[in-house]
Amino acid sequence: MTTLILHRTGPGTSVQDLGRSGYLAQGLSRGGAADPIALAEGAALLNQPPALAALEIVSSIEVEVTEPTWIALTGAPKKASRDGQPLSWNACHRLAPGQRLTLGAATEGNYAYLHLAGGIETPQQVGGRGAHLTAGLGPTLSDGMRLPIGPPPAPVQRERALPSEDRFGGGEIRVLAGPQTGLFPAEVLERFLATPFIRTAWGNRQGVKLGHEGEGFRPAGGLDLMSEVIVPGDIQVTGDGTPYVLGPECQTIGGYPRIATVAPQDLPRVMQATPGARLRFRMVTLEEALASHRAIERVHEDASGQLQAQEANPYHNLMVHNLISGVAIDIFDNKDET
Structure with missing residues (x-):
């Protein structure tokens, strides 16, 4: 079996797939890749299904393979090289045994992905191979570890690339009203939608803190709420009025009021927004969100x-x-x- 050797793996590197659905009632959130769009792009480059596991990377790594292997690089662009030779991003490349693949600092965004033809075949746990860091599922990666790679489902003939979709600069984010949106006075909701937010450096797979100027966004009457089911994309507002956008590894219940929910197709843009990027929210109807949604x-x-x-x-x-x-x-x- 082909093996991926992790010579150097920085903090935050993990095996990720599309997550585990159907376990919310048991207290396990979906998890999965912070940017599932990047997972689908890498799978397309390698002629394989998007459900196969890849490496999600937030720092720098250095790896090699034991057999000739096609790889793809997607997500937040990083400085990439194969034995010192630069490699293009959002593209697939062939890696020979003994060649070192090095991924350095990201030029923008937060989550990069290293895909391997055949996918990473770590043992399945609770229906998935990906690491759910808060639940303790999946492998904890360390220098020197070897990860098994599955057989490629289809051949790759040559290097090729996809146009890079900008999910790293922030911009307009579509949101939906939720069951607790009505708890916020109309003027607070209007101010929330008119406020330019900053993607702060405080963020991980559980969620992202939003920075802003001016007073916070509080519901009417300082309500104490019972804990309710929450999902990725929910925008919780803490006691001081600070909004947090919940990520794929968010908790499954929470008591903070939720002013809105990010449309699923826009959540990767929030997770990938480079710290300091500006975000602005626009309320859309369910019909509008469904019309632009792509599974x-x-x-x-x-x-x-x-x-x-x-x-x-x-x-x-030519790319x-x-x-x-x-x-x-x-x-x-x-x-x-x-």
Whole structure:
């Protein structure tokens, strides 16, 4: 079996998949990749299902493989190199045994993903391979650890790349009214929707703290609430009026009032927003949110369709080529193409 060797793995690196659904009543939140869109993009690049596990990376790492393996790099762009040679991002590459893949500091965003053809095949626990850090599920990674890689479900013929979708600069985030939105006075809700927020450096897989100027956002009457079910994307407001957007590993119940809920398709943009990025919320109806929603399977299909369209274009591979004297030289096949 092919093995991934972790020579250096920084804090926050974990195995992640699409999470564990159906366990909320047992006190286990979904978990899974902080940016499932990046998971789907990497799977498309490697011709495999989006449910396969990958490495989620928030710092720097250095790895190698024991057998020739195709890899893909997606999510928050990092400085990437193979034995010192720079590698393009949002693209797939071939890694030979003994070659060192190094991922350095992120240039923007927070969560990067290293995908391997065949996926990481750590043992399943409670229906998933990914680490749920707060629940203690999944492997705890350390330097020198070896992770098994499964057999590739489909061949990869050459290096290729996908256009990079900007999920790292903040911007407008769509939100839905929830069961507790009405507890906030109309003027507080209006002020919340008109306020430019800052994505603070305080954030992890459980949630993200939002910074802002001015007074906080409190419900009417200083209500004491019974703990209720909460889900990723809920925007809780603490006692001092500070909003927090809950992430994939949020708790399953909570007593802080929730002013709104981020639409699922926009939650990766909140999780990936570079600290200091500005965020602004816009209330939409359920019908509007559903009209723009894409399930991860659809994201995967759309990315695969883009790659197929590129393959039909004789110049599709220029994104992973070097251009020298007007001749495109394929850095994988090492053949001249005129």
